[in-house]
Amino acid sequence: MKLLGTCSLFLLAFGVAGYAVFAYGVLPLGSLVHPDMKASFLTHKVGIYAHIFASVVAISLGPFQFLPGMRQRFVRLHRWMGRTYLGIGVLVGGLAGLYMATFAFGGIVSKLGFALLAVLWLYTGLRAYLAIRRHDVIEHRRWMVRNFSLTLAAVTLRILLPASAIAGIPFGVAYPAIAWLCWVPNLLVAERLFNRARENAFKPKALRGSA
Numbered sequence: 001m002k003l004l005g006t007c008s009l010f011l012l013a014f015g016v017a018g019y020a021v022f023a024y025g026v027l028p029l030g031s032l033v034h035p036d037m038k039a040s041f042l043t044h045k046v047g048i049y050a051h052i053f054a055s056v057v058a059i060s061l062g063p064f065q066f067l068p069g070m071r072q073r074f075v076r077l078h079r080w081m082g083r084t085y086l087g088i089g090v091l092v093g094g095l096a097g098l099y100m101a102t103f104a105f106g107g108i109v110s111k112l113g114f115a116l117l118a119v120l121w122l123y124t125g126l127r128a129y130l131a132i133r134r135h136d137v138i139e140h141r142r143w144m145v146r147n148f149s150l151t152l153a154a155v156t157l158r159i160l161l162p163a164s165a166i167a168g169i170p171f172g173v174a175y176p177a178i179a180w181l182c183w184v185p186n187l188l189v190a191e192r193l194f195n196r197a198r199e200n201a202f203k204p205k206a207l208r209g210s211a
Contacts, residue, residue: 006063006067009063009066010063012152012155013059013060013062013063013152013155014060015155016059016154016155016158017056017059017060019158020052020053020055020056020154021056024048024049024052024053025053029041029042029045029048029049030042034105034171034175036105037105040100040103040104040105043103044099044100044103047096047099047100047103048096048100050092050093050095050096051093051096051097051099051100054088054089054091054092054093054096055089055093055097055151055154057084057085057088057089057093058085058088058089058090058093058151059089059151059152059154059155061081061084061085061089062085062089062148062151064078064081065078065081065082065085065144065148066144066148082132086125086128086129089151090121090122090125090147090151091122091125093121094118094119094121094122094125095118095122097114097117097118097121098115098118098119098122100114101114101115101117101118102115104179105175106172106175106176106179107176109176109177109179109180110175110176110179111179112179113176113179113180113183114179117150117153117179117182117183120150120183120187121147121150121151124143124144124146124147124150125143125147127139127143128140128143128144128147131143142195145190145194145195146187146190146191146195148190149183149186149187149189149190150183150186150187152186153182153183153186156181156182156183156185156186157178157182160174160178160181160182161174161175161178164178
């Protein structure tokens with residue numbers, strides 16, 4: 001099951017990264033989005049390109065950072081990939097995402113959803129960085145789990161969009177909801193399943209049952 005989960009993670013992450021490179025690096029800008037979104041993208045080309053391609057860096061490097069064998073055997077590579085993930089992927093992608101959130105399709109609900117996603121992405125990345133600077137590996141991992149769950153909003157978004165279309169939900173109705181649904185459940189699952197499990201693993205056995 002663990003191997004299946006890891007393979008699925010890589011497949012989804014690289015699939016979305018490949019889609020983004022094709023949609024924004026090969027096709028004309030805005031070819032695959034709503035006409036109103038296309039107009040916004042064309043008006044703010046630097047912002048959308050910075051957000052998309054920095055996010056591609058994050059979603060492509062992120063899965064490797066959670067491979068135990070890599071962390072243990074290739075420590076320097078893990079560190080440099082982490083710096084690139086945080087310094088380019090999260091920092092540039094998050095700032096550009098925060099900027100583009102102010103122009104998001106769907107009104108104030110969409111704008112707030114994507115803006116909060118960007119802020120939390122930046123915040124969790126900063127906390128992960130500060131923790132490892134203190135050599136607090138356990139805290140670093142907790143914040144990285146939270147951060148990468150937000151990175152995976154790119155995956156959830158591209159699952160929910162076609163799913164809502166298949167369900168017959170009008171795009172103008174679905175998109176504001178997806179602006180929140182693409183990341184809030186991810187963060188809740190990360191906190192409940194991964195960070196909670198990790199905390200219990202470090203507790204004395206006598207205390208685990210009372211958690």
